[in-house]
Amino acid sequence: MLREPIVTIQNLDHYFGEGGLRKQILFDINLEIYSGEVIILMGQSGSGKTTLLTLIGGLRSPQTGSLQVLRNELYGAKEKQLVKIRRNIGYIFQAHNLLPFLTACQNVQMALELHKKFSYQKAQAISKAMLEAVGLEHKVNYYPNDLSGGQKQRVAIARALVNHPQLVLADEPTAALDSKSGRDVVELMQHLAKEQGCTILMVTHDNRILDIADRILHMEDGHIVDQEVSI
Numbered sequence: 673m674l675r676e677p678i679v680t681i682q683n684l685d686h687y688f689g690e691g692g693l694r695k696q697i698l699f700d701i702n703l704e705i706y707s708g709e710v711i712i713l714m715g716q717s718g719s720g721k722t723t724l725l726t727l728i729g730g731l732r733s734p735q736t737g738s739l740q741v742l743r744n745e746l747y748g749a750k751e752k753q754l755v756k757i758r759r760n761i762g763y764i765f766q767a768h769n770l771l772p773f774l775t776a777c778q779n780v781q782m783a784l785e786l787h788k789k790f791s792y793q794k795a796q797a798i799s800k801a802m803l804e805a806v807g808l809e810h811k812v813n814y815y816p817n818d819l820s821g822g823q824k825q826r827v828a829i830a831r832a833l834v835n836h837p838q839l840v841l842a843d844e845p846t847a848a849l850d851s852k853s854g855r856d857v858v859e860l861m862q863h864l865a866k867e868q869g870c871t872i873l874m875v876t877h878d879n880r881i882l883d884i885a886d887r888i889l890h891m892e893d894g895h896i897v898d899q900e901v902s903i
């Protein structure tokens with residue numbers, strides 16, 4: 673069976689700054705990511721991992737080359753198109769970015785309501801089910817400040833996956849967690865992603881979770897220098 677890439681990157685460079693301060697950050701990135709893959713992106717601080725992740729996520733615009741995500745070309749795309757593509761991507765960041773004045777359930781529900789396809793009651797039921805899937809059925813009405821770091825990150829995972837996105841981008845999702853919670857959180861992401869058939873691209877410095885990846889990409893000074901495929 674021919675696998676179709678859901679991300680195709682060709683000759684992508686990226687620069688920050690203007691005039692004399694202009695600095696090249698990414699150099700001729702070429703990459704294909706396939707449906708259902710779990711990919712880990714590693715590399716030293718400043719090597720360009722987050723820049724690449726935010727480009728793929730439509731959070732900044734490509735300046736050169738070609739970047740296709742979920743069959744859309746992002747190079748030259750208008751803000752409106754980028755917003756539409758972002759709705760099909762789940763984001764998980766190091767800081768969970770939960771809204772402190774909303775309960776766990778309301779935080780998840782908010783992501784669903786952006787799609788406006790469900791009634792309030794239906795959205796609430798789906799959000800509760802998602803929190804149950806991440807093992808937080810007893811915490812649905814808790815506020816983020818009353819949850820542990822690992823629990824907050826689980827809520828963030830529930831929020832990222834509740835819309836069944838085809839692509840999940842995670843930037844150091846375990847950085848704020850102890851090793852046991854970190855491991856639990858990525859195993860949960862991997863399990864839910866395989867269940868939903870979505871692709872995960874995760875930036876991490878955490879050597880303890882490398883075994884969950886199908887492929888590991890190494891970045892150095894803005895270049896992808898090496899790829900390892902897990903057996």
Ligand SMILES: Nc1ncnc2c1ncn2[C@@H]1O[C@H](COP(=O)(O)OP(=O)(O)OP(=O)(O)O)[C@@H](O)[C@H]1O
Pocket residue numbers: 688689697715716717718719720721722723724
């Ligand atoms: N908005 C920006 N303006 C100017 N320079 C930036 C900007 N964002 C990132 N950079 C620079 O681009 C380079 C790559 O940053 P990036 O955050 O992509 O690296 P990273 O590999 O994710 O690093 P880390 O592991 O520390 O998060 C760094 O030198 C950084 O200082």
